[in-house]
Amino acid sequence: MKLKDWIKTIIFYEILVGMNATLRHLLHYKPITLQYPHEKRSLPDSYRGMLSLLRYDDGTEKCVGCDLCEAACPSRVIKVISAEVPGEPTKRYAKEYYMDMTRCLFCGLCVQACPVDALGMTREYEWAVYDKRHLYLNKEQLLAIGDRAFPVREKRLELQHPNVAFFNVAFTHLPPKDN
């Protein structure tokens, strides 16, 4: 027993055990740090990145200006200024739409709140800017992000009807929108 202990002391056994991982990596060297920006991580499917506004396949904006995203957002990022679609008394849209991305905490509540799936979280995260004001995004900028992040667009629902303000999938007997 005594000898065993003595040997262990001599060869710093405990330290060797503690350094086990270090010593192993010393010998089998494989770097972990990604060489960003030359290398990029692969992102999980549920990644919540930069927000964007989406369009239907025919290029029309999805957003109906309901302001639910603004109501849902816990950090008051969003500002919606809604109005009647000119010439279409039942249709409402977001005349202006702003997001102050300096405050966003990427919780995704706005995306969940949106009744028409007009908001999408992209996988973009490279949004460092020299001037914070550049993170105050307007509707056109947000639509542009959506355009480049989601090239495949949702088909515009056939349920839109000139006499109803809003399509509602609960109603299945709706005639198609006449052209």
Next chain:
Amino acid sequence: MALKPVTTPDIEAATVELSIDGRTVSAKDGVSLYDVISSTGKIVPAMCYHYTFDPFGSCGMCLVTVEGKKAPVRSCTAKAAAGMVVRTDGDDLFQARKKAVEKHLSVHPLDCPVCDADGHCELQDMAFHHQVTNLANAKQKLIPEDTRSPVLDFNMNRCIACGECINVCKDVLMIDALQFIKKGGFTQVVAKGDTALACEFCGDCLAVCPVGAITNKFSKYLYKPWQLRKTTTTCNYCGDGCQMHLETKDNEVVRVTSPLSWKNKWGDRADTAKGHGGICVRGRFGFQYIDSQARLRQPLVRRNGTLPEGELVETPWLEAMQAVVDRLAEVKAAHGAQAIAGLITARCTNEELYLFQKLMRAVIGTNQLDSSSRYGHLNFVRAVRHTLDVGRMTNDCEDITKAKAILLVGTNITETNPLTAVRVKEAIRVYKSQVIVVDSAQTNIAKLASYPMIVTPGTEGLFVQGLVKSVIEQDLIDAETTGKHPEAFAALKRAVADVSLEAIAARTGVSVEHINEAASIFAEAPRAIILCAEGIVRRPDGYQNVLKLVDLAWITGKLGRPGSGVNTLTEEVNEQGAVDMGAAPEYLPGQARFDDEAARDKFAKAWGAALPAPSSGANLMEILERCRSGAIKALYVVGENPVATLPASLEVRAALEQLELLICQDPFLTETAQMAHIVLPACTYAEKEGTFTNLEGKVLRVRQSMDPIGESLPDWHVMTSLASGLGSQFEYESSQDIQSEIMKLLPGYYNLGEPRKLSPKPDAYLSNGYVAEVGSRYGVVREAVSERNGHRPFGLVMGQLLYHSGKLSTQASGLITIAPSAGRLHMNAQDMERLGLTEDSRVRVTSGQGSLEMGAKADLSVMPGSCFFPEHFNDPPVKDLMPVEVDSVTGVPYFKFAWVSIEEA
């Protein structure tokens, strides 16, 4: 038998006892069970119920069980009866109510995300409370939106057919502009006759609609309720002084809502006598001027010489203020304080009106000041102060509602004071009041009145004379009151001895029988109210006419009797406050006479300054005269616009051109401001704090609901700096500080809430002075008709439209959309036919003052032989056709009536 509305005190009903959820409750027999339940504090869901009108019973939500009945009953339409045992809660009732919600939802579009009611919708609330999560057999109505009206859009997909809109319009407002029709298999609300809605546009239907079926075009889709900041304030258009909510978003007014709403559906039915909480078209849809592009945002100072060459240049406040102070001081040093005068609008707050007169009197040292109360309200105040020793109308609105007889003289009340008109309508509907309307036009209130008397234009005063005579002739006098002052009564009798009812009948166009009938209705009613307004108070002899009405009230024993009295209407919101605050040369604050030594001492001491000499004052007309003669060199105009208001014959423009210094303080660059040397941008009522005093003497809070537009400042702020610049330390940091000072000087004035009851004290006047005066009052009325008999057969009246108030409302785009400046003369259709005119014709209107060309249009309310032009628009400048007459006692200018000839141009 129909339900007994609890409101009507005259309905005899036994008191019965019934049991509600195990509690014994007593109620009047036959009233709505729902009322009884809610009076116990229990709230049963109800979507078609509102306490301001009778139950309708369409929504099926207010279900309760009544012992002995198999199925749940609708409590709103059920009658309370003795011995009823009622249960209001339970799972069975919850399920039954849930079924009712599901029934509504199954034909509902559920477009909440884009619906203006979203977040403020009773159907949403009900669906949430009853946990409706699934709908079988949902169906869309697919009804196109009805956008025909300029004000309201009807999306009948969302309508739950509760009928509230129809009921409020028919019952409470007695306008009856909406109806149900069945179209495409669904019941829908449409304007009467399925046309474009053309009503009074009070928007009360919008307020009571529990869902988003009716939307306001001016705010549609611009907001969600949670984005808005709501401020309760007082409307600044007319003297009714309604309470309303200004709802703002980012310093923009988005909409105005009323206390009347489906959310406030529970109330004591008897409380509607004080008001139902609604507002009128001006209050609800006339808000756009507040943040209009036309608002002044910076002070303007005229550079490079004076009128007309110089140009108004935007200048920083400091510099502009310095110029004001320097130049005022210069004028004062060179010509004395008597060379300075001031005018202020009655749309300013009490605090500002007080400060204005203090500035003029204590700092500048002149009593040449006046307010827009001079345009007529002062006639009434001076008359009742002289005779009854009160300073405003003697009753409050509740007395009007509960009167048994109402005599309306010369007032188109539904147009000028729509919410006081609702009080009269409630008097007719609930309290079965007899209403006598004396006017030269077929007004809306005349259509509802039991005794409409249409008189020849300009003879309203004569008609009152007839009433006095008729009361005496028919011996309808109240012996008790007249017995106290036999000499006065004898003098009155002598005065009317020569008055002949036949002659009056011939001149007014109302038969002797009708005059007698009106007199007896009025004299015999236990509670009788006189309401006189522009058509008699603001016409030649206005002051005398009010005195005659006081005589009428006196001899019929109506003075001082509860619920009876002499009342008036005010056109601008704070005309009463302007007089109370002393913004008139004859009055100090609290309506103390300016030449009253005790009062002078009190205010001189409080202000630490000597007051100007008692006789040095000047009212509006005298100020203009002194401007013309060059005696006044500098004029400070706060919100007034005499150039656009007064007829050209007064040469206001020329008078103002004489001035060395004209300072205008206004939210807009008015016609008067365009002539000014210095223009200071003022805030509107939405951007400042203060109080207004409405026509019944209620002091009402005005609350700031947004930041000032541009660099504009509240008037009190400007006046405070001005006083400080002129060397007097005004230490007011907020309007509250001014209020504290007024409270000290006029204890009891800020009786926020209920107005004090006034008791008229006629005795002093009747025993002293009456006998000498009354003789001249009933002298032969001047031959005002002479021109008419000659070559000017039409009586041209300039008056107010429901959709506008003064010139201010013409800046509100909503009201301009509803009633644009058409530049057309309103004429009777028969007259038009007789003259061969059509709706496209142009006419030439000629008065003694000049001649103008304009369009013409038929108007059902205009009687043959008269015509009407809205006073809000100067296009063409019809005001310039008006002769001006100035009242010899009160100095009120009369310029709203002329005899004209009309021919096709």
